[in-house]
Amino acid sequence: MSARFVQQLPHRRERVADWFARPGAVTRLTPGAAPLTPRAAAADLAAGETVFAMPVGLSWRARHDPAAFIPGRRFADEVVNAPWRALTGWRHVHELADSRGPGGAGTVVVDRIRARVPAAALHGLFAFRHTTLAGDLAAADRLAGVLGIGAGVGREPGERLPRLTIAVTGASGTVGTALVALLGTAGHEVIRLVRGAAAGPGERRWDPEAPAADLLEGVDALVHLAGAPIAGRFTEAHLAAVRDSRVGPTRRLAEAVAAAGTPVVVSASAVGYYGADRGGEILDEDAAAGPRTEALAGIVADWEDAWAPARAAGARVALLRTGLVLAGGGGLLPPLAGLTRACLGGRLGSGRQWFPWIALDDLVDLYHRAALDPALAGPVNAVAPGGVDNAAFTRTLAEVLRRPVGPPVPAAGPALLLGRRGAAELALADQPAVPARLVSMGHVFRHPGLAGALRHELLRPAPERG
Incomplete structure (x- = not known):
């Protein structure tokens, strides 16, 4: 099964890429209602593993693929531990591309999933991820506005908090x-x-x-x-x-x-x-x-x-x-x-x-x-x-x-x-x-x-x- 989820954001690609690379991004994007709890995050998006705890003592280990990594534009992870590698073959490629809109620079975020998982089971997960990512960036911009901080050269208000x-x-x-x-x-x-x-x-x-x-x-x-x-x-x-x-x-x-x-x-x-x-x-x-x-x-x-x-x-x-x-x-x-x-x-x-x-x-x-x-x-x-x-x-x-x-x-x-x-x-x-x-x-x-x-x-x- 392959699935593709697309999100348009009114924020610079560089800012979105920085958000994904910072501590806490995995936790922010993992729903509390999901049977996965982040326990250790990869040190960077190019390599390393993110480990999730699962019920009854199981775990899910997602390893980043260095060959797929393009700084600020693409990163990928795939499950590497049993039994999930054999059962699901999960691979997730994240792509960030520049876009232009009425408000200026923006970003298209594309999530490509290849896995033996019903596509319908992923809709709630990616709706949560999209809402959270957009909400976090917008909230930071609003907070900057409260503090009287505007945009700077090449930087949005939320980046200047x-x-x-x-x-x-x-x-x-x-x-x-x-x-x-x-x-x-x-x-x-x-x-x-x-x-x-x-x-x-x-x-x-x-x-x-x-x-x-x-x-x-x-x-x-x-x-x-x-x-x-x-x-x-x-x-x-x-x-x-x-x-x-x-x-x-x-x-x-x-x-x-x-x-x-x-x-x-x-x-x-x-x-x-x-x-x-x-x-x-x-x-x-x-x-x-x-x-x-x-x-x-x-x-x-x-x-x-x-x-x-x-x-x-x-x-x-x-x-x-x-x-x-x-x-x-x-x-x-x-x-x-x-x-x-x-x-x-x-x-x-x-x-x-x-x-x-x-x-x-x-x-x-x-x-x-x-x-x-x-x-x-x-x-x-x-x-x-x-x-x-x-x-x-x-x-x-x-x-x-x-x-x-x-x-x-x-x-x-x-x-x-x-x-x-x-x-x-x-x-x-x-x-x-x-x-x-x-x-x-x-x-x-x-x-x-x-x-x-x-x-x-x-x-x-x-x-x-x-």
Whole structure:
């Protein structure tokens, strides 16, 4: 089988070629919903291997073909390990060609696939790749515009963004993996702060209980994502783990920021700050915190307050109060999609509770913007403008997956898994958070609508109209 996929981009070929060659490109182009997870990327496009982990301990090893490589114009890879070489014979040739359009120089990207794989199975994959590549380049140009950076001689705005050294905690999680890749393809130097031994120059060991004095040496911005998963049964032990992984380590990082003079901090936070049920109140960033008698609201408020030493030292601290992240490879979406595919995906309780979602790519765009944009400080609601209630989310997911809506889940159902408090503060929480600050700043979301976000992450592109 041979397949050919073509994409037209309004960007210089040299810029597109640079994007493909940078660290993180393989991760950015690999859908979370695919049964492949990048584990090691080839050092360059001319030679070397990229290794993907697969289910049940299998792997996929793609080796670059030096004979096919033409700098800035062509590179190729083929699978070399058993059983996939014999089963599929996969070979992928990437070609970049100059083009001209009304806006000036552009690029035609052609992907040629030769493999014993049904062509229909590749459409979702390449729709994801095309959307991601175009979205990353366009987002960089928009960010340059926000910063007042225009085009230069032979360079587009996004190519002229400042290049920072950015340290990231929680870099191996769903959001952290995508963010590190985005920052890498944008040209930044990324330092992963890891709890274990550092594996190379791109990592530093971080002890959350006692950060090293030189942890943030030479760092322009710190992104803090680490923390124990909030989802789970709200036992005292679980809530203690959630709190202890956030409040204390954050305060010690804030003290390290103050000591090092790190100028920028971008920290995860959560819409749980507002409490479980505000009676339909629209929640912008000026809304009051929820009652500290609620476990999650109290933890999030203390988590945000823990950055006080960094703010007192003059650091710009942005707090991204994040909603429910839609990612094909982790978090809430895969289990919900699995239930929906089995025709068991029904609304929770009344279904009237608000579902403040955000697409993964939009979230990492916000972290990138917050690291560079001096106008972003304090709380920012990291949610999409197209919020919906639980019933509407359930219907839209069923439509994208072409399944009927499942039977409603009684309100008592989530309590069996999460406990009474967990059900009230997570599954049944009604938090109509809106991205008021971002909208007022003219921020552009890649996926402002729910259906488009779900189609992208679940590899279900909209049918072509003919």
